[in-house]
Amino acid sequence: MQTLPVVNCLSLRPMAKKVRVRFAPSPTGGLHLGGVRTVLYNYLFARQQGGDFVLRIEDTDQSRYVPGAEEYIYECLKWCGLQPDESPLAGGPFAPYRQSERKELYRQYAEFLVQEGKAYYAFDRPDELESMRERFKTAENPSPQYDHNIRMQMRNSCALTFEETQRMIADGVPHVIRIRMPENETVTFTDMIRGEVSFHTSLVDDKVLLKADGMPTYHLAVVVDDYLMKITHAFRGEEWLPSSPVHILLWKYLGWEKEMPQWAHLPLILKPDGNGKLSKRDGDRLGFPVFAMNWTVPGTSELTKGFREMGFLPEAFINMLAMLGWNDGTDQELFTLDELIQKFSIDRVHKGGAKFDFEKAKWFNHEWIKRADAGRLKPEVKSIFDQHGIAATDDAQLEKVIALVKERCTLLPDFVEQSRFFFQTPQQWDLDAIKPKWNEAKQTFFGDVISYLQQQSYWNATDLENGFKELAAAKQIKPGEVLLPLRIMLVGGKFGPGVFEIAAIIGKEETINRINLVLQQLRG
RNA sequence: GCCGCGUUCGUCUAAGGGCUAGGACACCACCCUUUCACGGUGGUGAUACGGGUUCGAAUCCCGUACGCGGUACCA
Numbered sequence: 196m197q198t199l200p201v202v203n204c205l206s207l208r209p210m211a212k213k214v215r216v217r218f219a220p221s222p223t224g225g226l227h228l229g230g231v232r233t234v235l236y237n238y239l240f241a242r243q244q245g246g247d248f249v250l251r252i253e254d255t256d257q258s259r260y261v262p263g264a265e266e267y268i269y270e271c272l273k274w275c276g277l278q279p280d281e282s283p284l285a286g287g288p289f290a291p292y293r294q295s296e297r298k299e300l301y302r303q304y305a306e307f308l309v310q311e312g313k314a315y316y317a318f319d320r321p322d323e324l325e326s327m328r329e330r331f332k333t334a335e336n337p338s339p340q341y342d343h344n345i346r347m348q349m350r351n352s353c354a355l356t357f358e359e360t361q362r363m364i365a366d367g368v369p370h371v372i373r374i375r376m377p378e379n380e381t382v383t384f385t386d387m388i389r390g391e392v393s394f395h396t397s398l399v400d401d402k403v404l405l406k407a408d409g410m411p412t413y414h415l416a417v418v419v420d421d422y423l424m425k426i427t428h429a430f431r432g433e434e435w436l437p438s439s440p441v442h443i444l445l446w447k448y449l450g451w452e453k454e455m456p457q458w459a460h461l462p463l464i465l466k467p468d469g470n471g472k473l474s475k476r477d478g479d480r481l482g483f484p485v486f487a488m489n490w491t492v493p494g495t496s497e498l499t500k501g502f503r504e505m506g507f508l509p510e511a512f513i514n515m516l517a518m519l520g521w522n523d524g525t526d527q528e529l530f531t532l533d534e535l536i537q538k539f540s541i542d543r544v545h546k547g548g549a550k551f552d553f554e555k556a557k558w559f560n561h562e563w564i565k566r567a568d569a570g571r572l573k574p575e576v577k578s579i580f581d582q583h584g585i586a587a588t589d590d591a592q593l594e595k596v597i598a599l600v601k602e603r604c605t606l607l608p609d610f611v612e613q614s615r616f617f618f619q620t621p622q623q624w625d626l627d628a629i630k631p632k633w634n635e636a637k638q639t640f641f642g643d644v645i646s647y648l649q650q651q652s653y654w655n656a657t658d659l660e661n662g663f664k665e666l667a668a669a670k671q672i673k674p675g676e677v678l679l680p681l682r683i684m685l686v687g688g689k690f691g692p693g694v695f696e697i698a699a700i701i702g703k704e705e706t707i708n709r710i711n712l713v714l715q716q717l718r719g
Numbered sequence: 720g721c722c723g724c725g726u727u728c729g730u731c732u733a734a735g736g737g738c739u740a741g742g743a744c745a746c747c748a749c750c751c752u753u754u755c756a757c758g759g760u761g762g763u764g765a766u767a768c769g770g771g772u773u774c775g776a777a778u779c780c781c782g783u784a785c786g787c788g789g790u791a792c793c794a
Contacts, residue, residue, distance in 0.1 A: 373792095
């Protein structure tokens with residue numbers, strides 16, 4: 196008997212290449228919303244496919260090195276719960292994961308391309324490049340490229356003789372290696388999000404592959420490292436789409452075409468007003484965060500606020516980001532990370548850019564706070580209380596308070612305003628809300644309330660409420676007339692959970708104390 | 720300029736040739752609530768434009784407009 200075909204299929208499954216994705220930021224500053232979303236999509240895909248998620252640091256531009264930026268990235272990923280399987284910090288089978296530490300590795304590939312005639316040495320100095328651009332600049336072509344049209348007019352190994360080239364290299368003349376873009380080819384590939392995309396090579400410039408300082412550019416490094424690290428799927432921002440033909444040609448020229456990852460160019464996150472990519476500036480201007488966490492430019496006091504410090508829950512932050520450009524096809528908007536892993540699919544990623552809406556972001560956070568149980572919220576709330584000098588020593592009581600006020604909190608710091616009066620006697624009261632309707636009868640009534648409360652041995656919300664209302668009825672006062680004053684006395688303002696819940700928590704002594712305090716002020 | 724990618728309520732989006740184009744945020748109104756919230760009900764509000772193809776187009780094709788991205792020895 197032959198094996199059933201379906202069994203054959205299954206047995207072939209494990210042979211399929213293991214999914215490996217990477218997030219490859221350059222450590223130049225805070226981690227932007229869009230960056231975190233790229234991490235997220237990478238992570239979701241990797242987890243769903245049982246693959247690996249790699250963090251690779253693209254620090255090939257030494258002039259843009261910013262101390263602390265790399266640590267900041269680790270911290271962000273940790274906060275978001277999107278930890279890489281391999282990274283400079285965690286190590287892994289393909290170390291090093293920092294491109295600056297892989298510097299020596301890239302040159303051989305660039306030299307190989309030169310030998311193959313797919314790349315060439317170029318000796319042009321920066322000022323020569325600039326004057327070239329000046330010289331060829333016209334109204335129709337405001338930014339001339341270093342391409343096949345002008346290649347032969349520059350100082351490079353295409354235009355110079357073999358001997359001249361060799362001599363200059365021997366003399367140590369600084370040079371770069373550029374890719375030699377073909378003059379008349381069409382590069383076509385299938386993007387997982389956009390479908391078939393094609394470019395004509397005559398319109399793409401001879402990009403620098405290896406810089407004069409020996410460092411690769413992004414173009415070379417991304418191809419070499421994705422190959423060496425066995426990356427199977429490459430997710431990146433849409434801004435990379437125009438240079439994708441260079442990368443695809445590189446995969447081909449290096450002889451790795453069969454190993455090339457599948458590409459997915461993610462839509463951009465746009466500023467809420469007007470158009471354009473969302474930038475740190477927009478956040479400052481409009482008053483919302485753009486970075487995941489606070490970021491201070493080293494050596495300055497220039498602080499950019501982050502979502503974490505502004506009081507977002509990581510669950511909400513991730514959820515919100517996931518929905519910016521993706522949905523599962525149903526009306527569901529609230530997803531846990533596990534649900535996202537289960538349901539994420541690249542073909543449901545939207546093609547167009549999405550304007551960032553801070554109001555919606557806050558809504559996600561509010562929903563997550565409402566859903567979270569008090570225990571989950573406790574560490575965050577405690578730390579915020581610490582910052583505001585609120586001492587919550589009794590854990591059980593703190594949890595009660597959190598449960599009572601969380602539906603009124605959109606951002607974590609809202610817990611301060613919403614629950615300070617549980618722990619501290621109000622310093623100010625909204626007396627204007629009581630005064631207009633205040634009279635002798637009410638003054639007397641609250642005196643009676645105090646005597647009543649003093650006699651109570653039971654102290655819970657239900658009994659207090661019943662007792663208070665009975666007393667009011669006995670004194671011929673409508674509960675509605677005295678409930679608001681009572682609230683102001685206990686809370687200080689017109690907000691907060693049920694008054695008797697509050698009285699139950701702050702206790703007999705403090706309740707009476709607060710009533711007294713306000714009564715005195717009302718008398719004076 | 721050139722190249723590429725986009726375009727459904729103000730915003731995020733659903734609808735992959737067939738209903739009054741659905742949901743969410745925000746906004747407004749009402750209900751609940753003797754505070755504030757939560758919750759509930761309802762409302763305003765969109766297929767950029769022009770041509771095709773088709774019995775029928777938000778959906779497929781072409782063009783235009785608009786937006787964005789790229790056009791660095793930055794990523």
